[in-house]
Amino acid sequence: MSTQNILEKHAPERHNILMILHDLQDHHPQNYLTEEALEATARYLKLTKASVYGVAGYYTMFSLKPRGRHIIRVCVSAVCELKKSESVIAHLESTLGIKTGQTTPCGLFTLELSECIGQCHEAPSMMIGQAVYNNLDAERIREVIESIRNQG
Numbered sequence: 001m002s003t004q005n006i007l008e009k010h011a012p013e014r015h016n017i018l019m020i021l022h023d024l025q026d027h028h029p030q031n032y033l034t035e036e037a038l039e040a041t042a043r044y045l046k047l048t049k050a051s052v053y054g055v056a057g058y059y060t061m062f063s064l065k066p067r068g069r070h071i072i073r074v075c076v077s078a079v080c081e082l083k084k085s086e087s088v089i090a091h092l093e094s095t096l097g098i099k100t101g102q103t104t105p106c107g108l109f110t111l112e113l114s115e116c117i118g119q120c121h122e123a124p125s126m127m128i129g130q131a132v133y134n135n136l137d138a139e140r141i142r143e144v145i146e147s148i149r150n151q152g
């Protein structure tokens with residue numbers, strides 16, 4: 001879907017800016033907002049480029065640089081921290097061969113941290129895209145990553 005098609009799914013009103021930026025980012029295979037997308041959004045909403053860049057830069061859910069096809073977000077809020085989210089991160093880093101904040105060389109995964117994702121009762125938890133994974137341990141992490149790798 002082209003940038004213009006994505007923009008036109010939304011009324012050209014300023015209060016739609018977050019939905020538009022989400023939609024543009026979600027449709028990019030590298031999960032980020034390109035310069036072209038930000039400039040097109042500014043024109044569409046009749047805003048300055050600086051204000052659109054300001055919004056995109058303010059929210060941590062938006063990325064201005066290319067990321068992997070699957071974004072892994074490990075919860076590091078209080079309950080998950082108590083349930084050893086640092087060991088979840090360590091397992092993911094060793095399984096993927098990257099550090100937090102990095103993307104695998106194959107472009108499949110980016111590893112990020114997240115605030116509470118509302119799964120405290122089954123912590124430690126993470127999201128990959130929109131899917132939630134709970135009660136994580138080394139074995140579960142290996143299974144999840146393997147299954148996504150096998151899907152390509």
Ligand code: FES
Nearest residue numbers: 075080116119120
């Ligand atoms: S603290 Fe991790 S899901 Fe709530």
